[in-house]
Amino acid sequence: MSPRTASPAPLEVGDLAGDFAQALAALSGTSPLSCYQCTKCSSGCPVAGRSDLRPHELVRLVHLGEREEVLRSRFIWECTSCHTCITRCPQKVDICSMNDTLRELSLREGLVTRHTAAPVFNKAFLDSVRKRGRVHELGLMAVFKLRTRRFLEDMDKAPMMLAKGKLPLFGERMRGRHGRESLFRRAAQAGRAAQADVAAQADAAAQADAAAQERKP
Numbered sequence: 001m002s003p004r005t006a007s008p009a010p011l012e013v014g015d016l017a018g019d020f021a022q023a024l025a026a027l028s029g030t031s032p033l034s035c036y037q038c039t040k041c042s043s044g045c046p047v048a049g050r051s052d053l054r055p056h057e058l059v060r061l062v063h064l065g066e067r068e069e070v071l072r073s074r075f076i077w078e079c080t081s082c083h084t085c086i087t088r089c090p091q092k093v094d095i096c097s098m099n100d101t102l103r104e105l106s107l108r109e110g111l112v113t114r115h116t117a118a119p120v121f122n123k124a125f126l127d128s129v130r131k132r133g134r135v136h137e138l139g140l141m142a143v144f145k146l147r148t149r150r151f152l153e154d155m156d157k158a159p160m161m162l163a164k165g166k167l168p169l170f171g172e173r174m175r176g177r178h179g180r181e182s183l184f185r186r187a188a189q190a191g192r193a194a195q196a197d198v199a200a201q202a203d204a205a206a207q208a209d210a211a212a213q214e215r216k217p
């Protein structure tokens, strides 16, 4: 009778995940570590078929600490925040919130893929809302086209939108500019504070890892 051999210890996702997954969980308020790769999110995601990653693949890359590949992906920008994934997910992993955080990190670290114009659109949209209190579509379109040089793209839709009054020449301006400025400033401060927290957590985790390595015989 052959001697019984001890089975290897099971590999836990928590063992695989490094600082990136931990920091992302802290910053986004949802845990990628709960995902067990059932792929239900991807089967319902409206952009999974046309993007460079599917939702469950993004989460797996986070598990594996593939920070740069994640932050350079188109998928984080193409997510429409439709919430289908979290509705279907048995573990309630909020990929939508993760993507919000990943976009912010991608912008801060200068890793935005050149295959997306979403950040340019987002900035033009927010600038318009900050200035006027609501978006001015014609101004938004002009700024977007000037910044991306996509002058002729979608131009066939302009006559129909003009005819239906969807592109007014002068947009409305809402009152409360000071209130809006304060709102945007507070949001920016909160974002910076959260980033500082995560950086501190990542440093602490790295120091703890280094100390544990040194203690090993």
Ligand code: SF4
Pocket (backbone or CB within 6 Å): 034, 035, 036, 037, 038, 039, 040, 041, 042, 055, 056, 059, 085, 088, 089, 090, 091, 092, 093
């Ligand atoms: S549905 Fe949830 S558990 Fe399943 S792969 Fe997607 S994120 Fe992971």
Ligand code: SF4
Pocket (backbone or CB within 6 Å): 041, 044, 045, 046, 047, 048, 055, 078, 079, 080, 081, 082, 083, 084, 085, 086, 095, 096
């Ligand atoms: S929220 Fe984003 S990732 Fe989730 S299903 Fe919608 S598009 Fe896909």
